Amino acid sequence: MTVRAAWLHSTGQTREDTRLTLSALLTPNGQSAAETPLRSRPGIVPGGLVLTGASAMQCSIGTGRAVIQGSDTAQGAYMIAVTSPETLTIADGDPQYPRIDLIELAVLDDAYDRSGATDAVIRLVKGTPAATPVVPASGPGSAFPLYTVAVPAGTSAGTGGIAWTTAGVVTTLHYPMTALGGIIPTSGFKGAYVGQYRDVSGLLQRWDGTAWVSYPKPIGGIAPHGTMTTGGYTGQYRDNAGVLQRWDGAAWQYAEGKAAVLFSVSQTSMQSVPASTWTPITLQNVDIDDFTGWNGSDSFVVPRTGWWRVSGHVAWNGDSTTGVRGARITLGGVGVPRMTWLGPAATGAVTVGGQGLIKLTAGNVLQLAGYHNHTAAVRTLGGSGYYSNLSAQWIRS
Template structure:
């Protein structure tokens, strides 16, 4: 028959029918190109088959449950439960060379493997001593490795035995399995179907048919910094170097109210400004610059698109009491009319400036410019309690 069922026919159901039909509940195996839909992923139910040292040359394998895929596809998958711990004695080490032993779970089914037995066992396979020890071949039947044990030359109870907890002595070879649709708590394997999930060191990943995709990058979560250049859907969020952004369908926008940018620079020494020309003002001291947008002299490069509150103020020294004094915001070298202020010169200090909301684009260059129409150069005030300043604060997209 090519269509097999469990518990359908009143008579004649075989063990093979049962194994093949019940394997519909198990995760398919992607390790074989031969009839992969009929082969199940072998493995243990997480938490079982723990190895502990029982004495110098003995270890115990604890209880557990497992699935072993038959060597031949038509065998189906064997579901196994070990209900009591089993103890194994490691043979003394060779006088000259070390060796590697294997502890494995196996199914012997004479119908397929001609082993002469029908049984499920945990067995110890002794390796061959060698200057370069190799893992020994598996025994007869369909098997699944649990552990390898390194046995150095001269190891015996009299020399201290196997150092069960020492690094590199016992190596875990088994890996977990889950029922179909379960989240596999391991890595190192390709998915079998789109929509399969696995947990890798606490990160949920989904198989998209070709590769494993981190779940926060796929849908529903915040993509980690550097993992999402283009958004996958409108409303997706990402962490951009500690700042939250939202994909609007065509570009990343900063999440409103979740992050701010502050910039402020001040003038700490006087500057002579020629008459009748808007002249960029040199600001010598940076109070705060969250995104390092200041060029060190007279220009701030806008790091984020959106609405900004910009403030500008110039304190003019009383070199002359004639004419007017001005302050203006320059955007890309062009005066911004809504951010231009004028005042008549007076004796002492003339303070000119203000603030306002400006829609800016990332990459715009902001400058503070000063103007006067006195008959000779006039100086700005920096220090001495009169600071000329340029400030900018990002408000929202």
């Protein structure tokens, strides 16, 4: 019959019937479309079958449980339990060349593999010594690899044996399995069905039928910092170094009203400004710089795209009472016309400046420049109660 059931018929239920039907509780293998309906994903129940060194040339495989899919799909999946540790003895190393031995969990079922045995075993497959050794082929039956052991040339109990705790000597080959619907704590395999989940280094992922999709991408998920460069849908949010951003379909925009950027620098030392040229003002004191955009001298690199309120003023010394005094915001070295202010010179200090709204892009460079048309250099005031200043505040995207 092609439709089989467990514990339905009063007589005639075979071991094959039982294995095939109980595998409905296991995760499908899913490595190809042909495998998914009837083949189960092999593996061990997490935490079991741990290898430890028992002596110079012996190791112990601890207790645990596992699933082995039969080589023939019709075999179904074999459920294995190791109830006591198994001790394996490693043969002495070859005098000239190293080798690699394989430790595997295997099911021998003569009805399918003609092995002459019906048993479940943990076995050691000895490798072939070579200048560049390779992992030996699996033994007969349906097998699941557990570990490889590197055996250097000349290794024996008399020379100290296998260095069980040395990196690179023992390589873990096994991987975990879970029941159907379980979250598998591993990576490196295709999903078997839409809606399957896996845990990859603490990140939850879902199989969408084609690829593993990290948990932040589903509707409503806020992506953690550094996990996403392109939004999955318009209206998605992400955490960008502690600041919330929203994907508008083409770019990340900062969430309205959820964060502010404040910047202010002031001049604390006098500066000599030549005549008839717009000159960047050097500002020594950082009042506040939320995103460290100031270069320490005369330039502010805009950290966030959006609308900004920018203000600037230059405090002039009374070196001369002739001509005009000016202040200007420059963007990329070019003056912004609506943020240019001029006033007449006067006896004593003269402060010229103002503020305005401007749309800026992350990476733009802002400067405060000063201007006068006296015949000789004129100094700015940086002290004695007078500071030149450049400040900026991000308002919205």
